Amino acid sequence: MSFPPDFTWGVAAAAYQIEGAAATDGRGPSVWDVFSHEPGKIFEDHHGDVACDHYHRYAEDVALMREMGAQAYRLSLSWPRILPEGTGRVNDKGLAFYDRLVDSLLAAGITPWVTLFHWDLPQALQLRGAWCNREIVDWFGDYTAVVADKLGDRVKHWMTINEPPVVIGLGYHEGMFAPGQKLSFRECLLGSHHLLMAHGRATQVLRARCRGPIKVSLAHTGRERIPATQSAADIAAARRDYFACTAKNMWNLSWWMDPVHLGHYPPEAAEAFGADMPKVTDADLKLIAQPIDFTGYNCYSGWLVRARPDGSPENVPGSWGIGNPRGTLSWLHIAPDATYWAARFIHERYRLPVVFTENGYCNTDFVHLDGRVHDPQRIDFLARYLGAMKRAVAEGVPVAGYFYWSVMDNFEWKEGYKDRFGLIHVDYQTQKRTPKDSYFWYRDLIRTNGANLPTA
Numbered sequence: 001m002s003f004p005p006d007f008t009w010g011v012a013a014a015a016y017q018i019e020g021a022a023a024t025d026g027r028g029p030s031v032w033d034v035f036s037h038e039p040g041k042i043f044e045d046h047h048g049d050v051a052c053d054h055y056h057r058y059a060e061d062v063a064l065m066r067e068m069g070a071q072a073y074r075l076s077l078s079w080p081r082i083l084p085e086g087t088g089r090v091n092d093k094g095l096a097f098y099d100r101l102v103d104s105l106l107a108a109g110i111t112p113w114v115t116l117f118h119w120d121l122p123q124a125l126q127l128r129g130a131w132c133n134r135e136i137v138d139w140f141g142d143y144t145a146v147v148a149d150k151l152g153d154r155v156k157h158w159m160t161i162n163e164p165p166v167v168i169g170l171g172y173h174e175g176m177f178a179p180g181q182k183l184s185f186r187e188c189l190l191g192s193h194h195l196l197m198a199h200g201r202a203t204q205v206l207r208a209r210c211r212g213p214i215k216v217s218l219a220h221t222g223r224e225r226i227p228a229t230q231s232a233a234d235i236a237a238a239r240r241d242y243f244a245c246t247a248k249n250m251w252n253l254s255w256w257m258d259p260v261h262l263g264h265y266p267p268e269a270a271e272a273f274g275a276d277m278p279k280v281t282d283a284d285l286k287l288i289a290q291p292i293d294f295t296g297y298n299c300y301s302g303w304l305v306r307a308r309p310d311g312s313p314e315n316v317p318g319s320w321g322i323g324n325p326r327g328t329l330s331w332l333h334i335a336p337d338a339t340y341w342a343a344r345f346i347h348e349r350y351r352l353p354v355v356f357t358e359n360g361y362c363n364t365d366f367v368h369l370d371g372r373v374h375d376p377q378r379i380d381f382l383a384r385y386l387g388a389m390k391r392a393v394a395e396g397v398p399v400a401g402y403f404y405w406s407v408m409d410n411f412e413w414k415e416g417y418k419d420r421f422g423l424i425h426v427d428y429q430t431q432k433r434t435p436k437d438s439y440f441w442y443r444d445l446i447r448t449n450g451a452n453l454p455t456a
């Protein structure tokens with residue numbers, strides 16, 4: 001079996017992680033510029049000042065994507081490159097970069113899928129209260145209008161925001177990511193409400209200003225709950241745990257996904273969060289629940305869940321445990337069935353086609369003596385995760401696309417350049433690109449539309 005003929009095989013990256021050119025052509029600072037220059041925040045004090053220098057080398061990178069046969073490229077726009085102060089003055093030179101990039105992608109036969117916000121909030125807006133300030137709904141809408149007016153004649157696929165729980169959870173609650181704040185749970189819930197409204201506003205603006213029909217979503221993420229067995233009880237327990245909304249943290253998947261898809265917060269949230277719940281009006285919910293066209297989802301890892309005798313879910317001891325196969329990042333436990341269960345559970349609940357907007361494997365890849373980068377672990381990872389995705393498709397779950405994270409090694413946030421996710425190796429001293437073995441494996445997979453991939 002192959003995938004449907006219109007299935008999209010893509011690769012992904014994000015502005016701050018690859019572009020570099022942090023102070024070039026009028027770009028303003030983002031929260032990640034500030035955070036990564038604070039000593040001790042990032043592995044060995046790495047930062048994104050130069051990164052993969054993609055800003056200057058995009059033509060070479062697009063050529064490598066074309067030779068790989070990538071059908072689509074998920075890129076993100078740097079808000080402070082376009083609006084250095086976050087609002088107001090447009091930096092034409094910054095916008096022109098994305099204009100050139102989109103044109104060169106289209107010329108190479110690669111469809112651009114554009115994310116408006118992948119974490120690099122303009123520092124100027126951080127100083128004005130960031131997500132806790134309700135005005136961010138307008139700021140984000142105005143930024144989206146500038147982008148849509150410039151690129152909306154050619155870009156037909158949009159994602160508003162990447163991984164809301166990471167933005168608020170790691171950035172504003174746990175303080176591990178930029179801007180490194182530890183706000184109260186209550187403030188974070190308020191911020192998350194504004195973030196979801198900003199998504200809704202951007203969706204409206206894109207539809208109003210882009211030319212012709214477009215497809216819009218956001219890129220959600222969660223940790224997958226994989227039923228320990230195929231029994232109805234274990235499947236129900238895994239589903240219940242996956243969509244539960246009672247933990248006082250930012251990691252409740254349904255907190256983020258229900259309002260967007262169903263028009264309300266999970267009913268159990270009000271009871272669990274009590275006075276911490278933000279004031280939510282019908283108009284707010286209507287804005288958040290703008291119709292979208294697919295569910296974007298970043299899928300990496302997960303653990304096994306089983307039913308107790310009373311049906312309640314419990315984690316299977318050891319399924320997130322010592323000696324598990326993993327990537328070099330501690331959270332990247334290899335859980336191949338993650339793609340199958342994510343697609344199935346998400347589609348069951350939200351009824352839209354699912355697009356895996358990210359999935360990938362990190363390691364300490366280097367150029368071997370023969371001048372090549374051999375990465376059998378990544379190929380094995382891909383064969384497993386894509387096999388499980390193929391099973392979902394074979395069973396009729398509408399999975400419409402897959403984007404490998406990442407097209408090339410890059411700045412992995414808190415981990416700096418330590419962990420490499422790319423299909424293309426980057427030598428950060430020389431900026432030399434070397435396609436890894438997995439690049440050629442993925443190229444062959446795209447050519448055959450996954451026909452020779454075993455179904456997991």
Ligand code: FCB
Binds near residue numbers: 298
């Ligand atoms: C995701 C991010 C992406 C990358 C991968 C490994 O959470 O969206 O930028 O860092 O993890």
